[in-house]
Amino acid sequence: MDAQHLHAKPQAEGEWSTGFCDCFSDCKNCCITCWCPCITFGQVAEIVDQGSTTCGTAGALYTLISCFTGCGCIYSCFYRGKMRAQYNIGGNDCGDCLKHFFCELCALTQQYRELKNRGFNMDLGWAGNVQRQQNQGVAMGAPVFQGGMTR
Structure with a gap:
């Protein structure tokens, strides 16, 4: 299967599979993101860019932007929008920027x-x-839903 078929875009606009403030549901990632957000960002960027950007490259660029501007969120909010578009998740660019600006780690x-x-x-x-x-x-790309159809 080629890379384009890895992510089937859902037909209807969906929602995030977890809440914005569910940071502590994955303690390991929460700690890594708290101490070194460039690692989490790099991992996300590599998957969202389907390998055209490496984790190391994206993480390094995130770190440079953070060091020079104090706002790595300038770079990371772009990836939130890109990810929403890939998976047809509801939201908008303004909300993406606000989430990354005010709570980068949760985003x-x-x-x-x-x-x-x-x-x-x-x-x-x-x-x-x-x-x-x-x-x-x-199979990757389809959202994981708890439960199923009931009558």
Whole structure:
């Protein structure tokens, strides 16, 4: 399966699979993001860019922007919008910027959790996830929903 089929875009506008303030549901990522947000951002950017940007490159650029401007959110809010478009998640650019400006850590951890809930192993990066899918037939991209249809 080629890279474009890894992420089926849902037909209807959806929502995030976790809440904005559910940071502590993944304590490991919460701690990493708190101490070194460039790592979480790099992981998210690599998956969202489908491997055209590496985790290291995105994380380094995020760090440089943060050091020179004090606002890595200038760069990271762009990826939130890009991710919303890929997965047809509701929201708008203004909301993305406000979330990243006022609570960068919650925004980054929410994006991380979203990709994880869509089947990505964030530690593997894009190429590792593509390889895993080819070897195991793991479907990535569809949201994970709890429960099912009931009558």
